[in-house]
Amino acid sequence: MPAIGTLERITQELDWNLLRTFMVIVQEGGITRAANRLLLRQPTVSNALKRLEGQLGRRLILRGPGQFQLTQHGELLHRECVEIYGNISRLAVVLREVKEEISGHVTIAMASHVTSPIFDEVLAAFREEHPKVTYTIDIATSVDVVQAVLQKTSTAGVCLVHRHNPRLRYQHMYREHFGFFCGPRHRFFGRAGVTMRDLRSEPLVSFKTDRTTDALRPVALLRAAENFEDRIVGTSSHLEEVRRMIVAGVGIGPLPIHVVERDVRDGLLWRLPPFENPPAVDIFLVTNPLVHLNRAEQHFLDTLMARIEATPPSERVYPPEFA
Structure with missing residues (x-):
């Protein structure tokens, strides 16, 4: 020693x-x-x-x-x-706090598929109340979102969570449900009466976290329970790219139902079974209790937390018919 x-x-x-x-x-x-x-x-x-x-x-x-x-x-x-590293990365924020008072910069790390009316409404109201505050929203994988919060490079994160890190705090934001979809070029597009059995041999595209040991475990468990063949032909960490592959006809794949409602209405996607009890995934607001927040960050998080807690859990389920 x-x-x-x-x-x-x-x-x-x-x-x-x-x-x-x-x-x-x-x-x-x-x-x-x-x-x-x-x-x-x-x-x-x-x-x-x-x-x-x-x-x-x-x-x-x-x-x-x-x-x-x-x-x-x-x-x-x-x-x-x-x-x-986290403390060093926060130096600029701490120094800016001295002169900016209530103005400041808020950085949110967010998974690509996050669609939350609560978050959007808080952001809009906060902008009106504090017009000098500036924002950065970084899109990343859920793993990288958590890492950014842990390293204090982000004010907070919004993402899927597979395992809780004891050094962070987790506030449940909402529950979303995943459905399987196909694009206009697929033979099942517009077709009624398709069953889960019909999907078993179809090429799949999905998220990189679509594994039984990762954040999209419920989706992976459904595929396993229904004996889907292991024919994943495309993966991405971002919803936009999974959606792109589905629309292009690369394969069928899972997407959050409430996120792609407009695509279904516009004829870009077609919902496939299961129509009852689709896989449910929880989205969390992740914060680091050891981070030194400027006043803008603190007030933004306090406002968002209060809005989440004031909204009954049943109203934070998407689509609402699965509440």
Whole structure:
């Protein structure tokens, strides 16, 4: 164990860039992917990890053929790195708070398929009440939304949640239901009487999280229960691209029913079974209790939270007939 004097020297001399590189290595699960993300050569990233381990006098990652595993020290350091990175990324917000008072910037990380009247109404009302506030809405996968909130680069996130992180807070926003759809070029388009059995051998397009171990578990369980053949021919993390493939006739696929109601009316999509008890997925507002919010962020979240809590759960189910 390093002596106290050595530990003090480490805190004074440690290079933040090494910590950031280590954090990205862990997030990407390997040296090569981390190098690609950081736009660096693989040996540069590997040497950075070795330098960090040398400065700390600790092995942080066990690496070998088919092996990538954090040591206990690596896990502890990664948690601290996330916290440090989050605090640094918030410096601009904290400094801006001094001069902007109620004005400020609100950043929301959001999954691509989020359609919520509550959120839209709060955003509209907040804009009228606080016209100096500015906004950024970043679209990302649900996993990346949670990561952005954890790293404090977003005020909050709105997304699907598979597992709750104990360091974050989760407010249930609404429940949506998924249906299967086909596009105008598909042989089932406009056809009544199609059964689940008819769909079993159809090529499928879906979301990357359409797995029994991920956020769209209810959809994956339905496919498994109905003995759908494993014929997924297209995937995407974004609803717009899943919708594009369905409309283009690449395959049938799942979409939130309330999100694509207009497409159905416009003749771009056709609803397929099941028509009763479709898969239900919950959407959450995710926040980080350790983040230092500016007044605009705090007031926006307080307003959104209050509106969610004031709306009965039965009125936060889409489409409403499944409440």
